[in-house]
Structure formats: C-alpha cells, structure tokens
Amino acid sequence: MRIVTGDDIRSVCSWPFAVEALRAGHLMPPADLRDSLVENAGRKMLVRTAWIPGLASGVKAVTIYPDNPSAEPARPSVQGQVLLFDEARGDVVAVLEGVDLTAWKTAGDSALGSSCLSRLDVRTMLMVGAGSMARPLIDAHRTVRPTLDRVLVWNRSQGRAEDLVQSLADDGISAEVVSDLDAAVARADLICSATMSTEPLIRGAALKPGTHVDLVGAYTPSMREADDAVLTRGRLFVDSFATTVGHIGEVMIPMASGVITKADIQGDLHDLVQARAGRGATDEITIFKNGGGAHLDVMIAHAVYLALEGR
Template structure:
C-alpha cells in the first residue's frame, strides 16, 4: 500500500496534469453520493465533526476523503482540521493508497478554478488579484499561472503582514507580485479576481469589475457566507462547479436566489457541461464571467487517482 505525505502528494500533482485529470473526470463522470456529516461529542469541549466524501468509478477506483474538524484543538496548539484520502481498487476493494487530505484538497480546489478559467477567463488575462491569504492562495495563483499568461499578481488580505508572507512564498518566473493596500483599486485593475476567504459579507462589488473580467469565488462554502454582492452576480454570466452544490451550499448563489435577484436559469453551465462541450464558456471579450466553486468528491477522486498512478509509475 502506498502512503503519500503532503510533500509527496504535492510532487505527484503538477498543475498541468491535475487540471487535465479534473477535466477528464468531469467529462466522463463518476458515482458521487451525497457527502456525510456526523457530529462527534467531545466531553468538555465543542462538538467535533466527521465528514466523509465518497466517489467511485465502477470497476476502477473507489475513494473516500475523511475529514475531522475539532474546534477544541486551538487550545492545544493543534490544527482544527485533519484529513486523509483512502483510495481502493474498484475491482477487489483492496486499499491502494492513503494520501494527505489537506494537500490533495488544496491542489484539486485550485485546479478546478484553473480548469474553469480555461473556458471563462480571457485568453490574454495577465493581471490577477488574489483575495485571501490562506493555504489556498498560493495554490490558486500557481494554478492560474499554468493556464493563463499571468504577469502581475496583487494579494489582498485583512492582515497586510499575512499578505506579505504569502507574496514571499511565491516563486513564479516573470511574474511581478505585490501586496494590494486598497481592495477596490486592485479589483478594478484585475483581469481575474480570485477569492478564497471565510467572509460572511461581500468583499467584491459588482461595479468594481471591469469589462472582460473573470471573478472566481471559492471561500463562501456555506449559505450564510458571501464574497460578492448582488450586483456582481447580476452583471456576470454565472458558472458553477456543480449545480447541486452551488444551489445548496454556495452563499454567493443561494443568497441572491432567495432574494429574487437571480433565478436558477442564471447559471449558464457547470463544469460537467463545459467539459462535455455543451456550453462554450466565454463567448465575448467584454463579457464578465463568474465561477462559483464549493468542491465535489469527484475532484478529490481525480486527484487521488493521478497521485497514485504517478507515484506508482
């Protein structure tokens, strides 16, 4: 059985191959049951949560991501979230690999946005604004640079010191990296605006988006969370990773739907439809596009299979 730690998982998932693997999985599909949420009692502490996210390709691979969220770990100086991915044979059920769940999740999430950008961002998009300074930010910047000619990256965070630290982590040839002090100014200049935050209030305003801009929304993964305002959703042509997920979990879609700002018909396509050629994506250079991602077990399976096969080879 193969065991991949974070560094080995990262090495097995180069951006070009990972983006292609996600595209193939969305095009071909897999079985993807609803994710499981279980409350776990922790005596004397806040309840923990166990998340199970299964997916499989009949006769090929079975995978399940196990994620535990223990809020009480902050008092112990430990991460609140731990995750592992278990990949088994779809023919025998034999456990084939245990893969670092955090690294797999970060890279497949960024790769999904990069795959969407192939269809939705302008071919000449060169200015990227990264809103957020968490683990995903560097992954997203690198992933976007693998599919578009990014030459300038501005990073904005509520804590400028964290934005500076994120900027120092990047090592991209020919890319100018800076820290944005004013979010509005940076957003108005950007060809691509990518948000990966835990915000519950809109950060990006629709009237800030210039003609031809692409807005990528990743962080607001609950109906109560939001990274964009109603005008952003109204002005843009909206795309999602999966319709089911976006319509039930993504606050940037759920809230304007509930308010009557948009209807479900406003969603032009999801990644299944883009990958299968059922929608062309961007159709005009001045079009504003919006992509909302909440994640899907299909993406984890695609990344895990690639990591396993690449490491075995």
C-alpha cells in the same frame, strides 16, 4: 493498500498534472455524491463521498479548524485523509494525505474553470485572501494563463498579505499588497477569492468588462464572497451543481432572495470541459463558483495512485 504521504503526492503532482487529471475526470460520467457536515464551536468536520462510474470511488474526511494557523505551533486549518477504492473490486487501494491532496484539488479545480472561461490575454490577477490556499491558487492560475504577469494581494490582515507578496517576489513574480479592495477589483483581469467571509467582499459595481471571477472560499450555507451585483452582471458557472446548489451560500442566498434562479447557472465543469458551455464575448464577466466535492479528490487521488504505481 498503499499509504500515500504528502511527499509522495508532491513527487508526481504538478499543476498541469492536476488540471489534466480533473479535465479527464470530467469526460467521465457524472459522480454520485453525498456529503455530511458537523459543526461545533466554529470548528467543522466534513465527510464527502463520491463514486465515478468507470473510474473510482472514494471518501474524504477532514476537520476544518479556522484558528489553527495562528496557534503555537501553527497547524493547517484543514486536516484529514482520502480513501481511494478500486471501482471494480471495491477494495481500498490507497490512503492519501488529505491536506496536500486538498490543495492540488482545490486550486486545480479553479484553474480548470479559468482555462475554460478566462480570457487568453489576462495580465493582472487579484488574490483576495492570503491564507494557506492563496499561493496554490496563484500558481495554478498562472499555469493555465501564463500571460498573468502581476499579482495584487488583499487581505484583512496586512501582515499575511505582505508575507505572500514577499514569497511571490522571491520567485520573481511581480506582486503588491493593496488596501483598497474596490480599486484593486477595477484593475484586475482575473479575481480569485479564498476567504472565510460570511459577508460579500467583492462588489459587482467595481468589476471591469471581461473579468473572470473565481470564488473559492464560501463552502457553507452562511458564507459569501461576492455581492448580488457580481452575479447579475456576469455569467455564472459552477464546478458541480450537486455541491453548490442547495449547499453553499454564494448560490443559495441570492436564489432565496430571488436575485438569481438555477436557470441562471450557465453550466458546470462537465459542460465546460465538453464544450457545451463557455465564455461568449470577450467583454463578458464570467463567474466560477468552486464548490469542491469528493469527486474532485477522487480524480486527483486516482491519477496520483496510478502515477506512483507506474501505470
């Protein structure tokens, strides 16, 4: 059994590596998935399992402590590990650092969705939220859409937005802090949202034709980042039916009120990667709900393990 640290993961991972690992994984049969979520005083423990026939199986166990980044000393809001099992033999072949793997998996998931759905000529990206996932998401999106040459950043706390913009500027990326979210939405060709919001932030009325909307943050039944108009104006896709429908407020709440039905979801990543679904006209608004899932962790973990083993 191999112990895989964050440094090990970074030694072999890049955004093209992560996106291609996920793309290849979605050419495999769909995973069998099971999740368990326990909550206590605003903190959460999430255990996700996945079995991908012919590839691997795995378990991801993490805690989610939203106040950790503001603690002294600061700690990651998400902490945990991933167990990777050999699919044929059933033994544990690797234990991987979960925080680092989560960043590669989450941002790679959104980037893969964008590579299938966003226009090829997108120029301006709006990042809603300036937490720990914001920079990985920006970098991943810019990898699959190198035409992106300007980043707008909106965050409830302006200080964190300024820090993110400075880090982007230090790397030669044109970026600015914005305070008027509706106005920024109207400017953006690609919008990525990664917040802890339980109330919609992105208003569909402000979207311009052709925009791609990547919704990352909502991961519980009570959480939402986009209002009903976003979902009715655009064509909705998900990374996985199994991890979004019946599990995440972004989809559950508008379904419960009759705004959308399951039939309004145009496809998942298997459909997108295998070209059974995708963007139609250039002026369409496309929406991708990143729901995550242990199958994505398994895909990245398996690729990392093989790369470290020299296979």
